[in-house]
Amino acid sequence: MSLRNLNSPPVVAIAGAAISIGLPMLEAALSSSASLSLLKSLNVVAFATNVIAVSVPGRLDGQLDEKMRAGELDPTKPNATASKSEDSPLVAGKEKSSVYTLNLSRTLINPSGWAFAIWGPIYLGEASFVAAQLFASDAATLALLPHITAPFVAANLFQSLWCASFRPSYGEGWKKYISVAMLAGTGYSLSLVHSAGSAVMAADPSSLSYLLLPMTVHFGWVSAATLVNLNGALASDESASPRSLIALGNSSALAATALGVGLTVSQSAPAYGLTLAWALAACADGMTKRIPSQSATEEETLAKAAGVQKNLCWAGSFACAVAAAYAGLS
Numbered sequence: 662m663s664l665r666n667l668n669s670p671p672v673v674a675i676a677g678a679a680i681s682i683g684l685p686m687l688e689a690a691l692s693s694s695a696s697l698s699l700l701k702s703l704n705v706v707a708f709a710t711n712v713i714a715v716s717v718p719g720r721l722d723g724q725l726d727e728k729m730r731a732g733e734l735d736p737t738k739p740n741a742t743a744s745k746s747e748d749s750p751l752v753a754g755k756e757k758s759s760v761y762t763l764n765l766s767r768t769l770i771n772p773s774g775w776a777f778a779i780w781g782p783i784y785l786g787e788a789s790f791v792a793a794q795l796f797a798s799d800a801a802t803l804a805l806l807p808h809i810t811a812p813f814v815a816a817n818l819f820q821s822l823w824c825a826s827f828r829p830s831y832g833e834g835w836k837k838y839i840s841v842a843m844l845a846g847t848g849y850s851l852s853l854v855h856s857a858g859s860a861v862m863a864a865d866p867s868s869l870s871y872l873l874l875p876m877t878v879h880f881g882w883v884s885a886a887t888l889v890n891l892n893g894a895l896a897s898d899e900s901a902s903p904r905s906l907i908a909l910g911n912s913s914a915l916a917a918t919a920l921g922v923g924l925t926v927s928q929s930a931p932a933y934g935l936t937l938a939w940a941l942a943a944c945a946d947g948m949t950k951r952i953p954s955q956s957a958t959e960e961e962t963l964a965k966a967a968g969v970q971k972n973l974c975w976a977g978s979f980a981c982a983v984a985a986a987y988a989g990l991s
Contacts, residue, residue, distance in 0.1 A: 668825045670836040677822050677843055680815050684850070688811035697803060700810040701795050707817035708791045712784070714821035721827050722777075766954040767903075767963065768896035769910025769970040770889050773950060776943030779882055779936070786875020793872060802872065805861045812853035813876070819846035820883075827890075837894045844887040851880035859928055874932055881936025884920055888913040889944075903962040910970050917941055918977030925984040934985030938978045945974035 691700060765771060794806060823843035831837055858873040892909055895901050921937030924930060948971035954960035 668828075668830075670826070670831055670839055673822050673826050673843075674839050677819065677839070677846055680818050680822075681846060684811060684815045687814070688853075691811045692807040695807065695810075697806060700806045703810055703814050704791055704794060704806075707814040708787060711817040711821050714824040715784075717824065719828055720824060721829065766952045766960070767901075767906055768889075768892045769906060769948070769963070769966060770892040770913050770944055771947040771951065772885075772889060772940060772943035773946040775946075776940060779878070779939065783875055783879045783882065787879065790872045790875060801861060805858065805872075808857035808861070809854045812850040812857070816847050816850035816854065816879075819843050819850060823847065832897060837897055838891075841887060841890045841894055844883055844890050848880060848883040848887055851876060851883060855880050855928070855930070855933070859930070877930055877932040878936050881921070881933040882940060885917055885937060885940035885944075888917055903959050903966070906963070907966040907970075910966070911973060914941065914944070914970060914973040914977055918973075918980055921977065921981035922984040925981065925988050929988045929991065931985040931989040934981045934988060938981035938985065941974045941978035941981060945971045945978060948974070 691703075794802060797803060797806075820843070823840050826836075826840040826843055831839055854876050855873070858876070892906075892913055895909055896906055917937055917940065921934050921941070925934030925937075948967045951967055954963055
């Protein structure tokens with residue numbers, strides 16, 4: 662049996678549930694009795710698994726990138742369209758809905774393409790962490806590893822499962838929400854890494870900041886990406902009303918703002934706030950580039966809502982940036 666055959670919605674959903682259930686037990690075991698060599702090895706293997714999963718082609722965001730490069734998603738060009746692509750997989754004679762192709766005109770949380778450049782620093786930073794912890798001998802890092810290894814491993818496994826589930830074959834019914842759950846699991850796991858790191862840094866503020874920074878940025882980006890994924894999943898349901906899309910879009914902008922301001926100030930985490938500010942600015946910019954809906958009636962409603970959504974996202978971005986400045990200076 663190939664890995665492709667194992668990539669089925671029930672298998673991925675069960676695997677995600679198993680990680681969620683097993684995380685507290687893994688955390689308890691690794692924080693109490695695991696050797697440092699085991700902790701370091703687990704971090705390397707988990708991160709390598711993530712990198713391999715990300716490199717496998719066929720995800721929906723990869724299809725988006727191809728269309729952007731071809732100019733198909735540029736609303737200033739006459740051939741820009743959110744219609745069905747010719748090579749979309751078929752089910753019962755009908756093409757599957759794609760979050761990024763059929764419904765770019767429906768979701769109100771859709772970041773501009775420049776926002777995804779943040780993945781470069783995230784992966785380079787986490788690769789640096791994985792390499793540095795292999796050779797670390799300072800007391801602060803050695804004290805940190807038992808507390809962050811379990812959630813770091815879980816975060817990488819959850820993101821690997823997201824890579825498996827964010828594909829056209831998961832485009833129907835409950836299946837499209839699996840990727841949302843995997844991103845939420847990634848974010849939760851990274852929040853545990855962030856909390857553990859903050860506790861250790863309270864005792865030694867300088868020694869670990871360079872190691873933990875990329876994971877804090879990753880935490881912030883995945884917090885926003887989960888909301889983006891959720892909105893896209895709802896937008897891919899053709900029966901979803903404009904009212905429900907607007908309600909979810911507006912509430913997502915407010916939730917991202919609340920997270921960005923609240924966690925930044927309460928945990929003195931300016932990097933988290935700046936990441937949410939980046940994401941919300943990208944979502945605001947995305948509303949200026951959205952492709953009109955093919956339904957005139959729906960477009961009339963969504964076009965008005967897009968203006969409100971843009972203002973909400975810009976306001977949220979500003980609030981998160983102010984919170985980050987306050988946390989950095991306090």
